Amino acid sequence: MEDQERKRAKTIFSFFKKKSGEETSNSSLIPLSLVETSTSNELDRDPALRIPIWKHPDYNQDEVRHAYIEWGPNQPILAEYLRTKTRVQNRRFQESWYKKFSWLEYSISKDAAFCFPCFVFQGHEPLHPAFTVDGFSSWKRVNNGVKCVFLSHMGGPVSTHNNAVRNVEALKNISVHIDKVMNVQSSEEIKKNRLRLKATIDSVQWLTLQGCALRGCESVMSKNRGNLIEMISLMAKLNVEINDIVLEKAPGNAKYTSPMIQKDILHILATKVREKICEEVGNAKFCFLQERFFEIVHVKDTTSLTLKKKISKVLTRHNLHIQDLRGQGYDGASNMRGAFNGLQALFRNECEYAYYVHCFAHRLQLALL
Numbered sequence: 397m398e399d400q401e402r403k404r405a406k407t408i409f410s411f412f413k414k415k416s417g418e419e420t421s422n423s424s425l426i427p428l429s430l431v432e433t434s435t436s437n438e439l440d441r442d443p444a445l446r447i448p449i450w451k452h453p454d455y456n457q458d459e460v461r462h463a464y465i466e467w468g469p470n471q472p473i474l475a476e477y478l479r480t481k482t483r484v485q486n487r488r489f490q491e492s493w494y495k496k497f498s499w500l501e502y503s504i505s506k507d508a509a510f511c512f513p514c515f516v517f518q519g520h521e522p523l524h525p526a527f528t529v530d531g532f533s534s535w536k537r538v539n540n541g542v543k544c545v546f547l548s549h550m551g552g553p554v555s556t557h558n559n560a561v562r563n564v565e566a567l568k569n570i571s572v573h574i575d576k577v578m579n580v581q582s583s584e585e586i587k588k589n590r591l592r593l594k595a596t597i598d599s600v601q602w603l604t605l606q607g608c609a610l611r612g613c614e615s616v617m618s619k620n621r622g623n624l625i626e627m628i629s630l631m632a633k634l635n636v637e638i639n640d641i642v643l644e645k646a647p648g649n650a651k652y653t654s655p656m657i658q659k660d661i662l663h664i665l666a667t668k669v670r671e672k673i674c675e676e677v678g679n680a681k682f683c684f685l686q687e688r689f690f691e692i693v694h695v696k697d698t699t700s701l702t703l704k705k706k707i708s709k710v711l712t713r714h715n716l717h718i719q720d721l722r723g724q725g726y727d728g729a730s731n732m733r734g735a736f737n738g739l740q741a742l743f744r745n746e747c748e749y750a751y752y753v754h755c756f757a758h759r760l761q762l763a764l765l
Contacts, residue, residue, distance in 0.1 A: 439463060441470050443515065444506035444531055450520050461516055465567055469512035470501045478507040480535060487535035497546050499561060508533040511549060513560035588641045589650055595638050596652045599627040600661045610658055625653060666691070674714050700731045700739040707739075718743065721750035727758040 439460065440446040452460050477489040489509065493500055501510040508531025515528050526532045527549055537545040550557050603610055603623050610624040620626065625643070632639035643651065673688055693706050711718060724740050726732035732739050733752060740752035 441467065442503050442505050443470055443501045443510035443512075444503035444508060446515075448518060448521075448529060449516060450518055462567070464512075464516055465564060469499060470503070470510075472502060472504055474504070477502075480507065480533065485536075489535065490538075493538070493546070497550075499557075500546070503531055506531050506533070509546075511557065511560075513564045514557055517560040517563050589652075591638060592641050592646055592650065593652045595628055595631050595642055596624075596657065597661055599624055599631065600658060601665060603627065604662065604665060611655065624658065628653065670714060674716065677716065698731060700734065700737055700742055703731070703739050704742045718746050718750075721747045724750050724752045725755045726752070728754055728762070 449457055449461055449464075471494050473491055477491075479486040479488045481487075489502055489507065493509075499512050501512050501515075502508075503510060509527070510531055511527035514522075518528050522528050532545065534545070537543070552558070600610060608623050611622045621629075628642055632642050639645075643653070646652070670690060673690060691710055693710060695702050695706055708718060721743060724743055726739060730738060733754065735741055740750075743750045744752070
């Protein structure tokens with residue numbers, strides 16, 4: 397159990413060994429849990445001793461690559477670098493080369509220079525391994541003007557080296573990673589969708605408050621596309637932010653003006669109104685007389701028994717009890733006002749206080765006709 401905990405607690409410190417003679421380094425260590433390789437359980441910082449990325453297991457290469465990038469190039473600063481005798485001259489690695497070539501690495505164990513970006517993004521065994529596997533130590537070829545071997549290695553704008561440099565910078569720049577970019581884009585789309593939907597909801601709410609029909613001829617070529625579309629168009633003219641995202645400027649699958657969307661919004665509004673009415677009524681046995689539209693239901697016929705069942709079902713669903721009824725109002729048809737089998741009589745059988753009143757609006761209609 398303790399061995400397992402020690403394994404879980406491993407960080408990148410445990411995978412890198414400090415080499416003798418390495419005085420200072422620009423190292424910035426990061427946590428790396430359980431990085432495994434096919435030949436070793438260690439990551440070595442020295443370019444000449446580390447295992448190439450392409451030799452790590454496929455499932456582990458990205459994690460190893462991130463670890464090395466977080467660490468950065470191995471650029472030890474020594475009091476004096478190893479001298480190599482070339483004919484009559486002694487040459488050695490120069491610390492100043494780090495500033496000229498930021499990608500440069502130095503191996504203390506091999507006294508050789510390596511290329512950090514090329515190592516990190518070498519996906520297979522290289523054809524020219526001088527700067528990634530073997531190392532370069534022919535120092536006389538460095539300060540050689542345009543023939544400088546470091547410049548030759550860098551090559552042109554689309555060379556393998558420069559592509560690797562760009563890949564390293566991209567991997568270090570978290571803000572351009574695809575998951576981050578998608579999150580930003582998703583946030584922007586969510587904001588636009590919410591504003592687009594709010595414009596539709598506000599339009600539907602206003603039209604229903606005024607008792608106006610929503611739909612009409614919704615063709616783009618029509619001069620009058622219906623109250624809802626025209627209302628949204630008016631809102632767009634008054635608000636630039638809305639104008640940029642609604643109707644023809646909205647995605648085809650997110651216009652939020654289809655008949656189905658309109659019905660869903662109306663259903664939500666109706667539910668809210670019913671909840672408010674039920675809240676006002678509560679458990680009261682008596683309340684002030686106020687006519688309120690509550691719900692529309694479909695019936696297969698208009699017999700008093702069918703109507704009684706439908707109305708009772710609606711009241712029960714909203715926790716409104718028939719025993720609390722104190723009045724009924726319908727037209728004067730026999731199926732409604734019948735003294736024995738009419739709708740009002742069926743309710744009176746269950747609640748004797750549900751007195752029937754002939755609807756005054758219907759009475760006025762009969763008088764005018």
